[in-house]
Amino acid sequence: MKIQQYHRATSLEDAYNVLMANPKNHILGGALWLKQLDREIETAIDLQDLKLDEISQSETHFRIGSMTTLYRLESAEALNEWCDQLVRSAMQHIMGVSFRHSATLGGSIMGRYAFSDLIGVFLVLEAELEFHKTGKMSLEAFLHERKMPNDILVAIYIPKQKGKSFFKKVSNTRLDFAILNFAFFKTDDQLRIAIGSRPSIAMLAKETMAFINASGWNDDTKPQALELFMNEVSFGNNQRGSAEYRKQLAKVYFMRGVEEVMKGDC
Numbered sequence: 568m569k570i571q572q573y574h575r576a577t578s579l580e581d582a583y584n585v586l587m588a589n590p591k592n593h594i595l596g597g598a599l600w601l602k603q604l605d606r607e608i609e610t611a612i613d614l615q616d617l618k619l620d621e622i623s624q625s626e627t628h629f630r631i632g633s634m635t636t637l638y639r640l641e642s643a644e645a646l647n648e649w650c651d652q653l654v655r656s657a658m659q660h661i662m663g664v665s666f667r668h669s670a671t672l673g674g675s676i677m678g679r680y681a682f683s684d685l686i687g688v689f690l691v692l693e694a695e696l697e698f699h700k701t702g703k704m705s706l707e708a709f710l711h712e713r714k715m716p717n718d719i720l721v722a723i724y725i726p727k728q729k730g731k732s733f734f735k736k737v738s739n740t741r742l743d744f745a746i747l748n749f750a751f752f753k754t755d756d757q758l759r760i761a762i763g764s765r766p767s768i769a770m771l772a773k774e775t776m777a778f779i780n781a782s783g784w785n786d787d788t789k790p791q792a793l794e795l796f797m798n799e800v801s802f803g804n805n806q807r808g809s810a811e812y813r814k815q816l817a818k819v820y821f822m823r824g825v826e827e828v829m830k831g832d833c
């Protein structure tokens with residue numbers, strides 16, 4: 568990454584105007600990913616004065632500013648209490664603490680990284696994104712957008728839902744990217760399942776979720792649910808693992824994850 572000029576934005580509108588002025592202008596999150604890229608940045612736009620690093624809550628939602636670091640997310644007691652520690656479990660598998668003090672939620676979402684441990688978690692928590700100009704859209708819709716919004720991610724909203732959670736990252740070493748990752752969240756009446764790093768980006772297993780939510784989880788439905796899941800999710804090869812290996816992992820952790828969240832009350 569080579570930066571020609573640095574701009575410390577005074578407002579969202581100011582940041583947006585600079586972003587629009589040149590396709591080579593970019594927003595800075597923690598710059599950890601940007602730093603890895605061989606990219607010329609004409610003007611790097613810093614949002615640090617815009618108070619986007621705050622987590623607040625209303626009766627129905629948590630609102631997380633896009634500049635919130637991964638460490639603040641994992642330390643957010645109220646948020647983690649509501650989601651049965653799901654956010655914390657995922658964050659703790661991402662590099663070390665000093666790294667997580669710099670990496671931001673905004674950079675993690677806007678990067679749409681296929682290996683992301685965070686995107687699946689936010690999918691099962693039904694996160695909604697707020698952009699400066701585009702307004703609100705669900706994380707799921709954002710992942711399906713062919714063209715990335717050329718906009719500033721301002722905040723992420725998480726509805727308050729009590730539930731049971733399970734997170735699993737399978738990787739070759741503790742600091743490596745996932746070979747596969749899973750997030751499960753079960754509220755009183757809804758089970759949601761996301762699987763990522765397939766090696767494609769995380770997806771919700773919607774048919775499987777609908778089947779289990781309608782038919783329950785018992786000795787009769789388990790084999791059918793597993794079959795549905797394996798048909799619905801596609802797997803591929805990359806340097807971290809083969810499609811066949813991922814399939815074997817998926818079978819084991821699908822069963823383990825659903826069992827875990829179906830146990831007891833939420």
Ligand SMILES: Cc1cc2nc3c(=O)[nH]c(=O)nc-3n(C[C@H](O)[C@H](O)[C@H](O)COP(=O)(O)OP(=O)(O)OC[C@H]3O[C@@H](n4cnc5c(N)ncnc54)[C@H](O)[C@@H]3O)c2cc1C
Nearest residue numbers: 594596597598599600601671673674675677683684719720
């Ligand atoms: C060595 C390394 C290992 C990693 N390992 C893992 C891992 O195991 N699991 C995992 O889940 N993740 C991992 N990550 C990803 C990491 O957690 C962050 O998601 C990543 O660094 C991006 O966050 P950032 O704050 O550094 O964003 P930046 O690098 O600053 O930005 C990334 C992109 O997002 C854009 N952007 C940033 N903020 C905004 C905003 N508010 N609005 C619009 N656009 C914005 C930037 O312009 C840029 O295009 C790893 C990253 C690195 C560098």
